[in-house]
Amino acid sequence: MDTRRLAYFVRVVDIGNITRAADSLHITQSALSQHISALENDVKTRLLERTGRGVEVTRPGRSLYRYAQGILRLEQAARIDLHAGNDTPAGLVTIGLASYSMAPGLAVPLLRMVRERYPNIHLQLIQNLTVVMSQAVLLGQVDMALIYDPGYVKGLVVQQVQEADFHLITSAKTPPLATRGDAVTLKEASRLGFILPNELHTVRRITEAAFHTAGLHCSVVAEVETGMVLRDAVVSGLGATVLPLTAARTHFAPDEIRAYRFADGRLRTAMSLCTPEVQPLSEAAALVADLLRTLIRDQPGTAGRREPGVAANAVHP
Incomplete structure (x- = not known):
């Protein structure tokens, strides 16, 4: 299988349009179409369906796309290794x-x-x-x-390389939720609107499971995957989120947010380093x-205790 054609196919899928993909590759549209057709002949199945707005990937095309990314990465790795x-x-x-x-x-x-x-x-x-x-x-x-x-x-x-308890994160612009330090109940938190990733994400699943177990509803007002968008939305007071304190330090400045422990629910998971078997x-x-x-x-531990340097309702670097 021609890796150049695989690279062309990946570019078309990423862009979703053959004309724009050809421009980005500095080749003609007809030449790119010929390469895609040749690749489809090689694998003996249709990979793309042409539409009025561009192209849609077929089921076999999605499978090839996943494998092609790995093949192209290995080819790049080999070139770097051989020339070093x-x-x-x-x-x-x-x-x-x-x-x-x-x-x-x-x-x-x-x-x-x-x-x-x-x-x-x-x-x-x-x-x-x-x-x-x-x-x-x-x-x-x-x-x-x-x-x-x-x-x-x-x-x-x-x-598993680190365990962490999730915390409720709100904007520092909003009134404090807790009158007894840095802890809130799930019921108190359930009155808030949450900004979380989509329902497949571990943070979302653990958060919603904790509220469900307590007989409460977790109101998700927006789904956000991008860290910068999450930061801006929470800091602006558009919603609360749930994060480990180590993650809160990554996304927010100390004076931008309030961080609360969950007093009646243990929202915990582990970070793991995954490698091929x-x-x-x-x-x-x-x-x-x-x-x-x-x-x-060297990161501060978060399993079962407050991290050093973390004051009530604040996150410090």
Whole structure:
């Protein structure tokens, strides 16, 4: 299978329009169409359906798209590795980072450590849903993923690296909810509107399950995946959210929010580092994984106690 045609196919799917994809690839529309047709002949199935507004991906096309991303990443990794010298570790290392977690806050420190210690390692950081990232590891789209614990997944090695209690996060502009320090009940919290990720996300599932168990309703007023949008919406007072304190430090400045423990409900989960079970990590990926574990180990613990430096109704860096 021609990897160049796979790359063209991925670009068309990403853009959703052959004409615009051809422009971005600096080739003619007819040439790109011929490459897609040749790829469809290779796999003996239709991958795209042309519509008046662009293209829609068929079911086989979605399957090929997932595998193509892994194939193209491996090709890029091989090129970087082969062109590097033998004296220092080199290669492409791709890491998936869970949204609504402490993982994005480790991105810059990890990048700094890699640049300082292993300048020939090319680091690629991707943020997405846990359910997507666990599958991405299996498909070879990423080398490893730091995500909310997915439980047992066949083909994955899941190493729990940190536990955290979720906290209620509200804007500092809103009146305090608690009169007894930094704790609120689920009933008090149920009066709020929540900004959360979609229903597949671990944070959403754990939050709604806790309210349901207490016989309460969790009112979700908006679904937001992007960290910057979440920050701006919560700070503006458009809704509350639920995060571990380590994640709150990543998204918010100390004076922007109030953070509350749940007095009558334990909303807890674990962060896990997921790697393939069968395919061993490359030398470069293994080195980066060790750096990532070191960064996580140096994070303040959150399991079953208040973190050092966290005052009532405030989050400090």
